[in-house]
Amino acid sequence: MVIQEMTEQECRTMLVRMDVARLACARNGQPYVVPIHVYLDGTFLYGYATLGQKIEWMRQNPLVCVEIDERTSHGEWASAVVFGHYEELTRTPEHEGSRKVAERLFQKRPSWWEPASVPVLNQERRTPIVFRIRIGRVTGRRATLPTGA
Numbered sequence: 001m002v003i004q005e006m007t008e009q010e011c012r013t014m015l016v017r018m019d020v021a022r023l024a025c026a027r028n029g030q031p032y033v034v035p036i037h038v039y040l041d042g043t044f045l046y047g048y049a050t051l052g053q054k055i056e057w058m059r060q061n062p063l064v065c066v067e068i069d070e071r072t073s074h075g076e077w078a079s080a081v082v083f084g085h086y087e088e089l090t091r092t093p094e095h096e097g098s099r100k101v102a103e104r105l106f107q108k109r110p111s112w113w114e115p116a117s118v119p120v121l122n123q124e125r126r127t128p129i130v131f132r133i134r135i136g137r138v139t140g141r142r143a144t145l146p147t148g149a
């Protein structure tokens with residue numbers, strides 16, 4: 001197996017292609033990771049959620065990390081890690097343009113609202129939240145099989 005660094009452009013291409021990412025946040029030294037859909041546009045990853053633990057934690061500590069990976073075989077995989085900053089896009093004139101961008105991106109997936117909005121059985125419906133993650137640093141690594149292997 002040969003492992004190489006990926007360029008930022010390769011990471012971005014993968015971020016556009018990938019369906020599900022892992023979003024990590026932390027509060028009082030305790031990390032928390034959940035699967036989530038994200039949508040890349042420019043210097044932001046956009047997302048849709050409802051009010052719960054991850055939103056409450058990101059409000060308190062906006063430093064987050066997003067990871068994606070794809071694996072073809074034991075020796076062929078790629079992963080990208082994004083370090084970023086959580087920003088909530090509230091229903092205010094200030095965020096109107098950004099919310100429009102987010103809503104346009106969300107349409108790429110059918111029933112995009114379901115994983116966030118469908119209430120857990122026997123629990124109440126929660127407030128919808130549109131957010132974005134301002135991308136700071138992106139790193140990526142790719143493993144390939146040496147030619148002839």
Ligand SMILES: Cc1cc2nc3c(=O)[nH]c(=O)nc-3n(C[C@H](O)[C@H](O)[C@H](O)COP(=O)(O)OP(=O)(O)OC[C@H]3O[C@@H](n4cnc5c(N)ncnc54)[C@H](O)[C@@H]3O)c2cc1C
Binds near residue numbers: 020048049115
């Ligand atoms: C493929 C996929 C795509 C998803 N896409 C989205 C999305 O775009 N937006 C979105 O908001 N959610 C999405 N989800 C659901 C997401 O993973 C969380 O379950 C959900 O957002 C609730 O998170 P919360 O922090 O609000 O949890 P809360 O409802 O506040 O619950 C908190 C507690 O429940 C547990 N918990 C919460 N979620 C999970 C989980 N997934 N697995 C195990 N334990 C859990 C945690 O231990 C935590 O202590 C997706 C899930 C999957 C599998």
